[in-house]
Amino acid sequence: MTELLIEQIINGIVAGSVYALVAPGMTMIFGVLRAINFAHGEYYMLGTFSAWYVITKLDVSYPVAIFLAVIITMGIAAVIGRLVMQGLVTAPFQSGVLATLGLSLILQNLIIITFGGTYKIFPGGWLEPVFFGEISLAWQRIIIVLVTIGVFVALEFLVRRTRMGKAMRAVSQNTACCLVNGINIERVVLGTFVLGGGLAALSGVLTGPINVTVYGGMGEAITLKTFAVIVMGGMGNVRGTLIAGWVLGIAESFVAGFIGLQYRDAVGFVILIGMLMVRPTGFFSVQSRF
Amino acid sequence: MSSRFASAVGVAVASFALSCFVVVPAMAQSDVVRIGIVSPNTGAAARYGAFAWRGAQLARDEINASGGINGKKIELFQGDSQCIPTEGVSSVQRMIAQDKVRVVIGDVCSSVTIAMQPVVENAGILLVNAASSNPDITYKAGVGGYKWSFRNYPTDENRASVVLKYATEQKKIKKFAVLSVDSDYGRGAIVLTKKYLGEFGAEIVSEDYYKDKEADFRPVLANIRRSGAGAIIMYGLADTTPIIARQMVEAGLAGKVILIGSAEFNNPEAIKIAPTALNGAVEAAAYVPEWDTPKNHEFVATYRKAYAGETPNVHAYAYWETMRLVAAAAKEAKSDNQDDIRKTLSTMSYEGVMGKVTFDDHNQANLPMILFEIIDGKPVIKGTFNTQIKYSTR
Numbered sequence: 129m130t131e132l133l134i135e136q137i138i139n140g141i142v143a144g145s146v147y148a149l150v151a152p153g154m155t156m157i158f159g160v161l162r163a164i165n166f167a168h169g170e171y172y173m174l175g176t177f178s179a180w181y182v183i184t185k186l187d188v189s190y191p192v193a194i195f196l197a198v199i200i201t202m203g204i205a206a207v208i209g210r211l212v213m214q215g216l217v218t219a220p221f222q223s224g225v226l227a228t229l230g231l232s233l234i235l236q237n238l239i240i241i242t243f244g245g246t247y248k249i250f251p252g253g254w255l256e257p258v259f260f261g262e263i264s265l266a267w268q269r270i271i272i273v274l275v276t277i278g279v280f281v282a283l284e285f286l287v288r289r290t291r292m293g294k295a296m297r298a299v300s301q302n303t304a305c306c307l308v309n310g311i312n313i314e315r316v317v318l319g320t321f322v323l324g325g326g327l328a329a330l331s332g333v334l335t336g337p338i339n340v341t342v343y344g345g346m347g348e349a350i351t352l353k354t355f356a357v358i359v360m361g362g363m364g365n366v367r368g369t370l371i372a373g374w375v376l377g378i379a380e381s382f383v384a385g386f387i388g389l390q391y392r393d394a395v396g397f398v399i400l401i402g403m404l405m406v407r408p409t410g411f412f413s414v415q416s417r418f
Numbered sequence: 419m420s421s422r423f424a425s426a427v428g429v430a431v432a433s434f435a436l437s438c439f440v441v442v443p444a445m446a447q448s449d450v451v452r453i454g455i456v457s458p459n460t461g462a463a464a465r466y467g468a469f470a471w472r473g474a475q476l477a478r479d480e481i482n483a484s485g486g487i488n489g490k491k492i493e494l495f496q497g498d499s500q501c502i503p504t505e506g507v508s509s510v511q512r513m514i515a516q517d518k519v520r521v522v523i524g525d526v527c528s529s530v531t532i533a534m535q536p537v538v539e540n541a542g543i544l545l546v547n548a549a550s551s552n553p554d555i556t557y558k559a560g561v562g563g564y565k566w567s568f569r570n571y572p573t574d575e576n577r578a579s580v581v582l583k584y585a586t587e588q589k590k591i592k593k594f595a596v597l598s599v600d601s602d603y604g605r606g607a608i609v610l611t612k613k614y615l616g617e618f619g620a621e622i623v624s625e626d627y628y629k630d631k632e633a634d635f636r637p638v639l640a641n642i643r644r645s646g647a648g649a650i651i652m653y654g655l656a657d658t659t660p661i662i663a664r665q666m667v668e669a670g671l672a673g674k675v676i677l678i679g680s681a682e683f684n685n686p687e688a689i690k691i692a693p694t695a696l697n698g699a700v701e702a703a704a705y706v707p708e709w710d711t712p713k714n715h716e717f718v719a720t721y722r723k724a725y726a727g728e729t730p731n732v733h734a735y736a737y738w739e740t741m742r743l744v745a746a747a748a749k750e751a752k753s754d755n756q757d758d759i760r761k762t763l764s765t766m767s768y769e770g771v772m773g774k775v776t777f778d779d780h781n782q783a784n785l786p787m788i789l790f791e792i793i794d795g796k797p798v799i800k801g802t803f804n805t806q807i808k809y810s811t812r
Binding site: 132135136139140142143240244245246247249255257262263264265266338339340341343344345346348349380381382384385388389390392393 | 459460461462464465467468498597600625626627628629631632633634635636637638640641643644657660661664665667668669670687691
């Protein structure tokens with residue numbers, strides 16, 4: 129029984145790391161724009177699709193594909209950031225909802241029109257299992273957890289120590305003061321957006337081998353789960369999303385393992401509703417935000 | 419006075435506009451036979467939909483090349499159900515209202531077909547299902563209620579018992595875990611399986627249903643590994659089979675626990691990425707391309723020629739055959755009116771690839787199913803069985 133418990137916690141941490149890698153982008157965009165990016169899961173999808181494309185069509189190896197997928201997705205995010213997200217700086221809240229929901233539909237359907245609606249099998253990855261007693265895990269899963277921890281250490285450094293990070297924090301606290309101090313808000317928004325898109329793509333391309341399939345609508349479920357994660361972590365709180373991602377992953381894994389797989393997707397929503405009712409600021413204090 | 423004049427003008431303009439709408443399609447209607455094809459072209463069953471659409475197109479081209487239906491060419495209209503009932507209903511409504519189709523062939527997913535049945539019933543449009551297996555679809559058709567619903571596909575009623583019998587008697591497995599798709603098809607097949615557990619001395623040790631977009635099966639597979647189950651009963655989606663198979667390899671289940679049921683275990687792509695997980699898998703299906711008859715060899719050869727060497731799957735076959743069945747009924751009725759086709763269907767006898775097709779009083783075609791096992795990466799046919807059911811026993 130203890131071993132099963134440990135195995136389910138490990139499964140949960142792997143699943144949670146996938147959410148945790150996607151979430152900082154969404155929470156940082158909320159920080160600087162006060163807008164929920166409902167298209168955020170699409171960058172996860174675009175990352176996975178880019179990797180699938182370069183591996184199957186251009187015969188690139190998987191490690192190179194990880195790098196290319198992140199670059200390609202950041203490029204797409206830069207274009208969308210310039211055309212759409214920067215325009216949301218002065219726009220009312222509802223414009224952000226409509227614009228990002230619209231973007232989500234456009235990106236999904238562009239992919240479906242270009243590559244067809246069927247599932248594609250993702251090639252590559254490090255799938256040889258590692259054994260810990262009875263429990264076996266593919267290397268890929270261990271890599272996902274390690275990369276996630278590494279990314280969060282780097283993000284912490286970026287947000288606390290660099291000029292870009294300080295500008296991001298300033299914009300999320302008070303835009304009027306930023307203008308007075310000569311911080312270019314539009315540039316900070318664009319930078320935040322491209323970084324967040326790149327991280328979502330990284331999550332997608334690392335998850336590709338264990339989730340096996342790639343398809344146009346794969347980002348939708350991730351967007352909804354990420355939303356639950358950023359509410360749990362506290363909207364705008366970067367380090368909170370790591371803990372929140374793991375909590376959601378482990379909770380899902382327990383529900384799927386001990387109650388039934390069919391209830392898994394409900395976990396995120398139940399936590400979301402519960403958090404909004406009991407503690408809408410998230411697990412952590414408002415002061416701990418970036 | 420002026421307002422009355424305005425409303426009179428309004429009515430005149432509206433009726434003129436309406437007459438344009440009515441007249442134009444009516445004129446276009448006369449020289450072609452309009453058939454709607456509903457299948458899931460995006461989402462978790464998109465693989466099925468892509469095959470179904472190619473099968474239907476092949477049949478259209480063949481029929482049109484040989485003179486069409488009573489001299490009229492077939493025109494196809496495509497609807498994407500996404501395997502979601504509301505999407506299927508809205509595409510069928512669009513086909514009826516805008517495309518003026520008289521016959522609809524669809525859907526693959528049982529939940530969608532069940533939702534479409536009342537829509538075609540109210541509109542008086544003929545629905546010929548080609549690929550849904552939930553028994554309720556024809557329990558409620560013919561003398562069961564819906565006059566406009568037919569099914570040219572075997573039902574799950576007997577499949578569940580045949581699969582269970584093979585697993586318990588040939589594979590000597592007594593403990594089973596359930597991992598099926600959370601839909602009318604997946605849950606319905608398990609309800610039927612449970613009826614036969616006692617008869618074959620079988621036991622279900624765990625029961626899970628996956629959502630169509632689920633991608634992480636590790637928590638469930640961890641449980642199944644400890645449960646002592648010898649097989650996973652899976653009535654699922656072909657696109658999810660590769661995910662489960664590969665995660666079975668990773669979790670150390672491959673080679674120890676087999677898959678039984680129906681989720682296209684013979685999909686070459688799935689076998690390629692997880693051969694050990696699919697070896698020994700047992701499936702009952704309406705069709706396999708390996709079916710060894712001259713008629714089937716001819717179909718497979720034509721299909722491969724039309725689609726760059728691709729081998730057809732069960733859905734490509736089912737839609738292709740059902741198109742031909744509808745065309746044959748229209749020819750026999752000497753009419754492309756849906757009511758004439760409907761009446762002919764219920765009395766006619768059609769010679770198909772899988773044998774002679776006749777419909778019972780529930781509008782259910784009498785068709786066999788094939789039982790196969792994956793041995794060394796290839797499906798090996800273990801026999802066929804009858805799917806005809808006695809409605810009174812339910």
